[in-house]
Amino acid sequence: MDVVRELRRALGDGRVLTRREDLLPYSRDASYFEGPLPLAAVIPGSVEEAADVLRIANDAGVPVVVRGGGTSVTGSSIPVEGGIVVSTYGLGSIEEVRPEDGYAVAGAGVRLGELDEALSRVGFMYPPDPSSASAATVGGSIATNAGGLRGVSYGSTRCWVLGIQVVLPGGRILWAGGRTLKRSTGYDLVSLFLGSEGTLGLIARAVLRIAPRPEAVGRAVAYYGSLEAAAGAVAELKRRGLPLLTAEFMDGPSLAAVRDSFGIQVPPGAEYMLMVDVASTRESVSRHLEEVASVLSSASPVSIETTVDPARMEELTRARRGLYPALLGRRSPGQLVVSMDVVVPPSELARTMDEVRSASRSAGFDAVIPGHVGDGNFHPTIYVDQGAMGRARDLILEVGRIALRHGGSVSAEHGIGLEKRELLAEEAGAWLEAMRALKASLDPKGIMNRGKMLEVSQGGRRGAWDPG
Amino acid sequence: MDVVRELRRALGDGRVLTRREDLLPYSRDASYFEGPLPLAAVIPGSVEEAADVLRIANDAGVPVVVRGGGTSVTGSSIPVEGGIVVSTYGLGSIEEVRPEDGYAVAGAGVRLGELDEALSRVGFMYPPDPSSASAATVGGSIATNAGGLRGVSYGSTRCWVLGIQVVLPGGRILWAGGRTLKRSTGYDLVSLFLGSEGTLGLIARAVLRIAPRPEAVGRAVAYYGSLEAAAGAVAELKRRGLPLLTAEFMDGPSLAAVRDSFGIQVPPGAEYMLMVDVASTRESVSRHLEEVASVLSSASPVSIETTVDPARMEELTRARRGLYPALLGRRSPGQLVVSMDVVVPPSELARTMDEVRSASRSAGFDAVIPGHVGDGNFHPTIYVDQGAMGRARDLILEVGRIALRHGGSVSAEHGIGLEKRELLAEEAGAWLEAMRALKASLDPKGIMNRGKMLEVSQGGRRGAWDPG
Structure with missing residues (x-):
């Protein structure tokens, strides 16, 4: 059976891409992984058309990768062995x-x-x-x-x-x-x-x-010379039950990147920045912000600023959200950027981050570490030269294991994809079989995102690990 | 193998109850179902002891019911064929x-x-x-x-x-x-x-x-002559994004019960009560409460009251939380109380409740209907005379189907237990097989809460339905 012909018959030519130049984007996502070209990229315009695609693929036993925005940094949205990529672009209402x-x-x-x-x-x-x-x-x-x-x-x-x-x-x-x-x-x-x-x-x-939406939002930004001070301040904010909306964290190298890319001023001696938003009401936002500032001040910051000015907040938000693109922009030719994602109980953050930094140095990398410090989630990010991916992969495994040792998880929000299949196996342990049984009951032919997540060679935990 | 002897050997005599008078409470829960006496009731004092119990039961193929507070109103915490009831009382730290x-x-x-x-x-x-x-x-x-x-x-x-x-x-x-x-x-x-x-x-x-915890809580209580007015007021509160903490609802018969049991004054002409709490800050609670009162007033209430007085709020809370016990107290000798539990999108609430009331009347019951009106969840409650349980069961099915027709669910928060197995099958449809596969993969001998939830005779949807 010619799958492409079947797809064209069901969806029309315009929704089934097969030219090399049209397929190229579908072999990449925001990760450092690169897949082969798919057989076809299909853009169903309705749920029924999506069902046609999956029926046709399943009948033919052809693997299917579903793709949203392609923002995965773990390789979960690229094919590993051709097959069909189904874009959800047409399901966009x-x-x-x-x-x-x-x-x-x-x-x-x-x-x-x-x-x-x-x-x-x-x-x-x-x-x-x-x-x-x-x-x-x-x-x-x-x-x-x-x-x-x-x-x-x-x-x-x-x-x-x-x-x-x-x-x-x-x-x-x-x-x-x-x-x-x-x-x-x-x-x-x-x-x-x-x-x-x-x-x-x-x-x-x-x-x-x-x-x-919160009625009023206020923001405090504080710079610290030590990680312990910053982490301690956040713990105290949480103990007091202050109405935190976000609590973001950047280390020195992250700050350097946003300073260069967004013109954010960084005071001398600042090694860490905390950016804490409170969600409050019109009448209470100033008081809540003062309470936050008072806690942040007790931890001896290098400097501190509070604001309820939307323009100033937007400027800082743009810098925080632009950090990863800014880091991408700073790589040398040929370098890949690997952004890891682990999470621990917040009180383990300083210790975990110290270990991660040491492990990175031992592996020959200078890690940039931003994070969502309020929930214990951080993203060690490294630049990897050509030929150094083996070392980088070892470090990814090591960082995941450090998080596990501190009561955390190998993935907070990026998922598993191709990158963390072995780490998922370590964290899930005996559950892996339950997950596989589940998968087999819903996808008996194993066509859905083949080669990802649960599919790591079993046996020795430190066995061959091939990220694709 | 003598299971009881095995259990005693593993946990000690004091944690394994077998006397009739000790077992009796374990054959009942807060529902109208009554099960047989279990073989034994076991109270493990640690996770390891709980594991011993499940291992012993599984080896012997003896069914196990896990029991928490026994507050189930669907029969999910009673045995249906003897076996072992495991109380979590000893895991209470x-x-x-x-x-x-x-x-x-x-x-x-x-x-x-x-x-x-x-x-x-x-x-x-x-x-x-x-x-x-x-x-x-x-x-x-x-x-x-x-x-x-x-x-x-x-x-x-x-x-x-x-x-x-x-x-x-x-x-x-x-x-x-x-x-x-x-x-x-x-x-x-x-x-x-x-x-x-x-x-x-x-x-x-x-x-x-x-x-x-919210810094400040305020409460508005409004009485209405019509359901549409009350439901419309809640919809408007939600559209405005007011910081609702709870939005409770009682109908006339519910109000009569709490009036008699708790001395709550009910104004003449009041057919429905809304009790709306806002979660706010010290500085904003009065304004938020005024905003809520203004919306509630626009819907022509019979009367309205706002309060931030903890004592007054506690009095009303006690009445709301005491409603079900109060309803239980009003039954005649020999009557059973059936408290149903369905949920719809809040905007379907008035229409759904009308249909439920009609269906109840047609079945010969006067339903008392309290509910969590903010989330579309309500609890039609009926008194069932001896010999009328067949009609009551038909009504339970019909009420679930009414909720499904209005885009809702057959259970919001009470679960399935023995009561709603057929309704679960109707709502879950094709998923039922996936659930069963899941169950089989984790509990291959089918010892865990046997006879409940997924275990409805397959085939005809309106086939024999035996609630235990």
Whole structure:
């Protein structure tokens, strides 16, 4: 059977790309991995067309990679052995915005930034906000249980998805969960797809819980000479139950990057920056901000600034969100950038980060470490010269193991993809078999995102590890 | 093999109850179902002892029911064919309270009220708050994905569980998730146990996300002559993004019950009461309360009251939380009380409730209907005379189907248990097989809560339905 001909017959020529120049973008994502060209890239315009694609692929036993915004930094959105890439671009409508019911309904291809804009027009928001929100999609962020800056206050994606419409490999279209704010009807199948990274089926649309935007936001920015001081200050903010919206963290090299790229002034002696937002009310935002500033000041900062000025906040936000692109821009020719993602209980942050820094140095890398310090999640980022990827891979494994030793997890919000399959096996342990059984029951031919996530050679934990 | 002897050898005599008078309470829960006496009731004092129990039961193929506070109103905590009831009473320690890390660690047997008290001492809370919180346990509330009054603002239990330690049927002890606020490591196995009702394994302890208590809470109580007016007012409160903490609802018969039991004054002409709490700050609570009152007033209430007085609020809270016991107290000798639990998108509430009321009347029952109106969840409650249980069962099915027709769910927060197995099959449809495969992979001998949840005779949807 000619799969491409079948796809064209079902969807029309315009939705099935096969020319080399059209396929090239689909062999890459935001990670350092590079895949082969797929057989075809398909852009279904409806859930029914997506079902046709999965039915055709499943009949032919051809692997399928579902792709949202392509912002994965773990290689989860590229093919590893040809097959079909299905873009959710054509499932890109915001279908309902219903504050009175507490939800919005959006197609998988809707970008989070676009959704946030639509919701902000009625005073609401969808809290998960990965740094890549301008490009990341609803479907992709569900598939990786995305976190983001507001994770410290609103939790990660899993708290905000009420229902999903999915297409299973044989082409069956099903809803899990739905348009209600509560549900207790057996195993939580919606959550099964959270973190599934396209290995179970295609998420076509979602019912997302939404929240009123905070009435007023204030920001404190403090610079410290030591990590312990900064981490201690955040712990104290949390102990006091102050209404933190975000608590971001940059180390010296991160600060250098945003200073050069965005003109952010960094005071002398500043090795670490904390950027803490409070979510408050019109009448209370100044007091809350003073309380935050008082705690931050007790930890002997190099300098501290508070602001409720939207323009100043936007300037700082742009710098924080622009950090990863800025880091990418600073690589030398031929270098790859590897941005890791681990998480520990916040009180373990300083110790864990110290160990990560040492391990990086021992491996011959200078790690840049920004993070979402309020929830213990940080992103050691390294520049890797040609020929040094072997060392980098060893370091990725080591960093994951350091996080595990400190009671943390090998992935907070980036997922597993190709990068962390062995680490997932270490963290999941005996659950790996349960996950595989689950996968086999929904995708018996194993066509969905083949070669990813659960598919690490079994046996010796330190066995051959080939990231693709 | 003598299972009881094995259990005694492993746990000691004091932890294995077999006398008829000791077993009697374990054949009942808060539902109208009654089970047979179990073979034994076992109270393990540690996770390891719980593992011994499950290993022994699994080896012998003896069914196991895990029991928390016994507050189930769907029969999920009683045996249906003897076997062993395992109480989580001995797993009752609050092990860690760590506001700086955003979590608390508690044994499955910790009562939610007890947890809330411990957390309130440091200014924090665990948001899920079923009306039965003084008796309901951490383990049971996870197993039913419990909701509660604060569901409208904080979502249900699934948002607040970071990790669980579970014992699988063979006695294996495993952690899913853990002590981190974010995690993206494959399928969300923590959530699998949310709503599992003891059919997969025993939840032994949990890492629970906690939140700062609101700085100030204010309350508005308004009485209306029509349901449409009350529901419309709540919709408008939500559209405006007002910081609702809870939005409770009582109908006329509910009001009569709390008036008689708690001396709550009900103004003449009041058919419906809304009780709306705002979560605010010291400086803003009066303004927020005025804004709420202004919206509630626009919908032509019979009367309205606002208060920030803790004593007055406590009086009303006691009445709301005491409603179900008050309803139980009003039954005639021989009557059973059936409290149903359905949920729809809030904007469907008035229409759905009207249909439910008509269906109840046609079936010969006067339904009392309280609810968590902010999240579309309500609890039609009926008194069932001896011999009328057949009609009551038909009505339960019909009410579930009405909710489904309005885009809702057959269970918001009470779960499935024995009561709603056929309704789960209708709502889950094709997913039922996936759930069963999942169950079979973790509990191959089918010992965990046998006869419940997924176990409805297959085939004809309206086939024989035997609630136990």
